[in-house]
Amino acid sequence: MLLNELPQNIQEMIQERNKLFSHYDQEQIGENGFLSDDSSILSDAVIALSLGKNILLKGPTGSGKTKLAEALSHIFRQPLHSVNCSVDTDSEALLGFKTISEKEGKNRIEFVPGPVVKAMERGHLLYIDEINMAKPETLPILNSILDYRRKFTNPFTANVVKAKETFGVIAAINEGYIGTVPLNEALKNRFIVIDIPYVQGEVLKKVIQQESLLKDEKLIQQFIRFSDDLLFQVRNGQIPEEAASIRALLDSCDLAVFMPPLRAVQRGIADKLEEDRERAAVMNIAATLF
Structure with a gap:
C-alpha cells in the first residue's frame, strides 16, 4: 500500500x-x-x-x-x-x-x-x-x-x-x-x-523469499503448492489450522536448505501436531510433492 x-x-x-x-x-x-x-x-x-x-x-x-x-x-x-x-x-x-x-x-x-x-x-x-x-x-x-x-x-x-x-x-x-x-x-x-486471511500464491512466494533461507526456485514452488494442499485439508476439517501456519511453513523452508524436504516438513510442521492421524495426513501430502 x-x-x-x-x-x-x-x-x-x-x-x-x-x-x-x-x-x-x-x-x-x-x-x-x-x-x-x-x-x-x-x-x-x-x-x-x-x-x-x-x-x-x-x-x-x-x-x-x-x-x-x-x-x-x-x-x-x-x-x-x-x-x-x-x-x-x-x-x-x-x-x-x-x-x-x-x-x-x-x-x-x-x-x-x-x-x-x-x-x-x-x-x-x-x-x-x-x-x-x-x-x-x-x-x-x-x-x-x-x-x-x-x-x-x-x-x-x-x-x-x-x-x-x-x-x-x-x-x-x-x-x-x-x-x-x-x-x-x-x-x-x-x-x-x-x-487477516492465509497468505497464498505470489504473496506467499515473496514471504518465503524475504523471510526464509530457501532460495531454490523449484523448491519454493513446491512449498507453495504444499501450503495450498494443507489449506484445502484444513477447510475440509482433516487437519487443524496450525498445520497450515505460515510460520511453521517458513521453519520447514529453512530446514529444507540443510536436510531433505520431507524431513524438514516432519520437524517443522507434522511433529507439532497432537494426533497421529493429523501428522500422517500432513506427511502424506508432503510425500506427493517432495
Whole structure:
C-alpha cells in the first residue's frame, strides 16, 4: 500500500504523528514487512488507527497479524509495546507491579509500569497478542482504556492514568484454539475488526523469499503448492489450522536448505501436531510433492 493512495486528511494526520516520534531509534519502531493479496487490509488499519479506533486482528496463527502491527508502528513512527497473553496473564502483566527498591540506604516501595501504562503515558502503540488467551476476569480492566475515556484508575497506585492523544491499541485473536475464550461483546464492540486471511500464491512466494533461507526456485514452488494442499485439508476439517501456519511453513523452508524436504516438513510442521492421524495426513501430502 502506498501512503499517497490514502485520503488527504488521513495522510496529514500520519505526517503530524510522524513528527512527534521522529526522535526514536529504528530499533524501537516496527518493520514494514506485512504482505497480503488484499491491499485494503493495511489501508483500512491505517485509517482506523488514524481516527483513534482500536483494531482487532482476526486470523489463523502465522497469518501475519504481528507483522501488520509492526507495519503500523513503522508507518506511524510510533514505538510498539507488546503483551503476549496466556492463561497466566493477569493485571500485573498488563499494568505493572510494585517492588521494593533501595535509595540512599532506605528501602521504598515503587511501582514498575507495565506495557499498558507505558504506552498510555507516552502516547505509543499497544499490541495485545492472543487477547482471548487472557483470563476473562483480567480483561475488564481494559474497558475504560478502550472507549472514549482513554483512562483508568491504577489499582496498584490509586492514580488515574490518562492516555496521550496518540495512544493506539492493536489486539490479535485466534478463535477456536485450545485455551482461548470468546471475547465478551462489551470488549469486542470497542474494536474495529479486520480479518487477516492465509497468505497464498505470489504473496506467499515473496514471504518465503524475504523471510526464509530457501532460495531454490523449484523448491519454493513446491512449498507453495504444499501450503495450498494443507489449506484445502484444513477447510475440509482433516487437519487443524496450525498445520497450515505460515510460520511453521517458513521453519520447514529453512530446514529444507540443510536436510531433505520431507524431513524438514516432519520437524517443522507434522511433529507439532497432537494426533497421529493429523501428522500422517500432513506427511502424506508432503510425500506427493517432495
